[in-house]
Amino acid sequence: MNHPIADVSLIKPCLLVIMGVSGCGKSKLAKGLQQQLNWPFQEGDSLHSAQNIQKMSEGIPLTDEDRLPWLEKCHDWLKEREVSGDGCGILTCSALKKSYRDILRKDIRGSFYFIYIDVPQDILLQRLQKRKGHFMPASLLSSQLETLDTPDADENFIKITVRNDPFEEVLQKVLLQLQHISLKS
Numbered sequence: 001m002n003h004p005i006a007d008v009s010l011i012k013p014c015l016l017v018i019m020g021v022s023g024c025g026k027s028k029l030a031k032g033l034q035q036q037l038n039w040p041f042q043e044g045d046s047l048h049s050a051q052n053i054q055k056m057s058e059g060i061p062l063t064d065e066d067r068l069p070w071l072e073k074c075h076d077w078l079k080e081r082e083v084s085g086d087g088c089g090i091l092t093c094s095a096l097k098k099s100y101r102d103i104l105r106k107d108i109r110g111s112f113y114f115i116y117i118d119v120p121q122d123i124l125l126q127r128l129q130k131r132k133g134h135f136m137p138a139s140l141l142s143s144q145l146e147t148l149d150t151p152d153a154d155e156n157f158i159k160i161t162v163r164n165d166p167f168e169e170v171l172q173k174v175l176l177q178l179q180h181i182s183l184k185s
């Protein structure tokens with residue numbers, strides 16, 4: 001291994017929302033972070049209604065109205081993590097629009113960061129076409145990319161650009177950024 005490794009003991013508790021379009025690697029990164037940090041983890045997909053899952057499985061993109069109750073549930077999980085006392089947690093949520101991210105961070109006063117995973121379309125498509133046993137079809141990728149508003153400079157976010165980087169390097173890059181932020185705060 002010849003890439004830098006983070007010292008996780010230096011990372012301060014915070015809330016992390018791992019965001020980006022389908023197939024960017026939210027679930028894989030969140031699980032990696034959870035193993036390293038030992039913080040509570042919520043898979044955002046598990047908070048979708050059965051109707052939303054059915055719609056996506058049929059290749060129909062969700063509307064703002066479909067997403068609203070789901071985003072509220074995601075927010076409630078984050079808020080619960082904040083008030084529980086330790087203020088740390090990891091949530092996966094595509095959070096494609098700024099208005100969705102505003103719902104997620106509403107009334108949260110503690111440390112909170114979006115981790116935006118940016119992956120080129122050709123790699124996303126290859127990954128989704130290969131992925132087995134997931135309800136989200138590759139045909140929804142174009143609507144995901146059209147809907148995505150990339151985070152603005154005033155949104156608290158860490159951007160991680162991934163091409164064919166080995167997963168372990170991606171994970172360490174995120175941990176190193178979190179370590180850096182922790183040392184500055």
Ligand SMILES: Nc1ncnc2c1ncn2[C@@H]1O[C@H](COP(=O)(O)OP(=O)(O)OP(=O)(O)O)[C@@H](O)[C@H]1O
Nearest residue numbers: 021022023024025026027028127131136166167170
């Ligand atoms: N850095 C990586 N390198 C190679 N493959 C990866 C990497 N990250 C994720 N993958 C693979 O890409 C696919 C999509 O990853 P994952 O399911 O974590 O994405 P996701 O953003 O959670 O997707 P969705 O929103 O559709 O649930 C999986 O098969 C995963 O193993």
Ligand SMILES: O=C(O)[C@H](O)[C@@H](O)[C@H](O)[C@H](O)CO
Nearest residue numbers: 021022023045062094095136
């Ligand atoms: O906002 C959305 O359209 C949905 O949240 C999707 O992003 C899916 O949940 C996810 O990508 C599939 O796992």
